Amino acid sequence: MFFSMLFGGGTFVYLNNKRQLIRCHHKDVENTCNAYAEKWKGTKIKLYQYQTCPFCTKTRCFLQAQGIPFENIEVHPIFKKEIQFSKSKKVPLVTVEKNGKLQQLSDSSLIISVLSSYMINNDREIEELVKCYPITTVVNEKGKAEKVILNKHWLISEEPVVQTAENDPRKEEAKWRFWVDDYLVHLISPNVYRTYREAFQAFDYHVKQGRFNGTWEGVVAKYLGSVAMWGIAKKLKKKYKLEENVRLDLYRACNTWTEAIGKDRTFMGGSKPNLADVSVFGVLSVMENLDAFQDVLKHTSIKKWYYKTKQAIEEHNGQNLNLNISA
Numbered sequence: 001m002f003f004s005m006l007f008g009g010g011t012f013v014y015l016n017n018k019r020q021l022i023r024c025h026h027k028d029v030e031n032t033c034n035a036y037a038e039k040w041k042g043t044k045i046k047l048y049q050y051q052t053c054p055f056c057t058k059t060r061c062f063l064q065a066q067g068i069p070f071e072n073i074e075v076h077p078i079f080k081k082e083i084q085f086s087k088s089k090k091v092p093l094v095t096v097e098k099n100g101k102l103q104q105l106s107d108s109s110l111i112i113s114v115l116s117s118y119m120i121n122n123d124r125e126i127e128e129l130v131k132c133y134p135i136t137t138v139v140n141e142k143g144k145a146e147k148v149i150l151n152k153h154w155l156i157s158e159e160p161v162v163q164t165a166e167n168d169p170r171k172e173e174a175k176w177r178f179w180v181d182d183y184l185v186h187l188i189s190p191n192v193y194r195t196y197r198e199a200f201q202a203f204d205y206h207v208k209q210g211r212f213n214g215t216w217e218g219v220v221a222k223y224l225g226s227v228a229m230w231g232i233a234k235k236l237k238k239k240y241k242l243e244e245n246v247r248l249d250l251y252r253a254c255n256t257w258t259e260a261i262g263k264d265r266t267f268m269g270g271s272k273p274n275l276a277d278v279s280v281f282g283v284l285s286v287m288e289n290l291d292a293f294q295d296v297l298k299h300t301s302i303k304k305w306y307y308k309t310k311q312a313i314e315e316h317n318g319q320n321l322n323l324n325i326s327a
Contacts, residue, residue, distance in 0.1 A: 039119060045070040048083050048093040051206040052229075054188045055108040058180070058282030059092040062112045065278050065313040066119070070094075074210045077221050096126055103127050109152045109181055112275060117156040124156070132156045153177040155275075169274070176260065176268060176276035184253050185283050186236065190246040191292040193233035199226040202290055247295055254284075254300040266308060273312050281309040 047063065047070050049056035063070050075082045075091055083093055086104060094105040094115075103126050105111045110133055117129045133151050140146050153174040193199040203226040212218035236242075242249045257280055260268070267273045273281075284306065287293035297303050 040069055042098060043069075044095075044097040046073055046095045047071070048073045048075050048086075048095075049091050050075055050077050051210045052077075052192075052202060052225075052286060053091060054185050054283040054286045056092045057286045058279050059094070059108045059111050061282035061285060061313055062115075062275070062278050065273065065316065066115070067316045068115065074212065076212065076217055077225055079217065098126070101127065103130065105130070107149055107152065109177060109279075110149050112279070113152055113155055116275065120155065120157055129156055153181075169269070173268070173274050173276045176257075177279050180276070180279045180283055184257075184280065186240045187242070187246070187250045187253055188283060188286060189229065190233045190237040190240075190242055191250050192287055192290060193226075193229040194246060194292070196226065196230045198291055199230040199233070202226070203229070205289055247292070247299070250292070250296060251299050254296055254302040258301045258305055261305060267305070267312075273309055277309050278313065281306065281313065285310070 045063070045068060047056075047060060049060060049072065051074060060072065073082055080089055083089060083091070086093055088104070088106045090106055092106070092108050092111060094111050096103045096105065096115075105114055113133065114126060114129050117132070118124070118126050121129070133149050135147050135149055137145050138148055154170070192202050200222070203222045207213055207218045207222045210218075212221055237246055265271075268276045268280075284293075284296070284302075287296070297306075
């Protein structure tokens with residue numbers, strides 16, 4: 001599945017996998033489209049991803065919401081020949097080519113933060129912004145060393161964060177972006193691949209949607225992938241100490257999210273989605289058209305928020321996405 005994004009005549013045009021054209025026609029949005037088109041002029045962005053990976057769907061939804069032009073490249077989950085050029089064999093992987101320079105970005109939250117920071121800083125290039133997110137080694141609670149990316153849930157801007165301001169929207173956004181990576185995302189695989197039937201359903205659907213449909217590579221991915229992920233889902237369930245019925249953990253997480261938004265806001269970002277909204281939506285959207293998603297809609301209060309966020313992303317209301325650059 002490929003996404004094509006074209007700019008012409010000051011109007012942003014998006015061609016999705018259903019070959020539907022969606023245009024920015026409101027004047028204020030159109031003006032922002034022009035500014036973003038200029039920002040990304042001469043830049044080639046490629047997203048290497050798995051169709052079934054929640055970190056990948058989170059990244060893809062961000063790019064789509066922000067109207068960032070990119071080429072979507074499906075990586076075979078077993079052979080991975082599409083990313084042989086990279087030392088990192090993990091997805092999502094984003095390459096940004098501009099002025100003869102090629103920058104690789106991995107880790108979904110880092111990708112989102114770096115590209116968002118680039119959009120709000122007129123005088124800083126991507127390679128400079130990457131240095132603001134250093135990698136360090138820490139000892140986790142199990143006594144094992146692991147590498148972490150500092151600041152990855154924050155944007156780099158000239159506006160200082162007021163440490164004493166509890167209502168600073170940037171703090172709330174960073175908190176929930178961390179929650180997505182630290183908790184929510186770990187509920188997806190145990191629910192999507194809960195049984196072998198559900199695992200096969202997931203791979204069958206996503207192979208049909210992707211570029212490997214009808215190929216021997218697709219057959220390998222569907223049958224071997226579903227068996228492998230069914231087994232991995234059981235290990236993840238134990239690792240993260242989930243309920244015997246893993247749906248209950250997922251239901252609680254969805255209700256926790258909607259309760260945090262409250263009744264007075266449409267999105268976590270207020271009247272517009274922010275990066276936390278896009279991150280939660282991106283992770284949950286990998287379940288669409290699967291049994292787990294239908295169960296979530298039936299047993300939680302997330303439906304209204306989910307479809308409003310989906311509409312905002314598909315209509316590219318991300319051109320005026322709330323990036324929370326000031327308190």
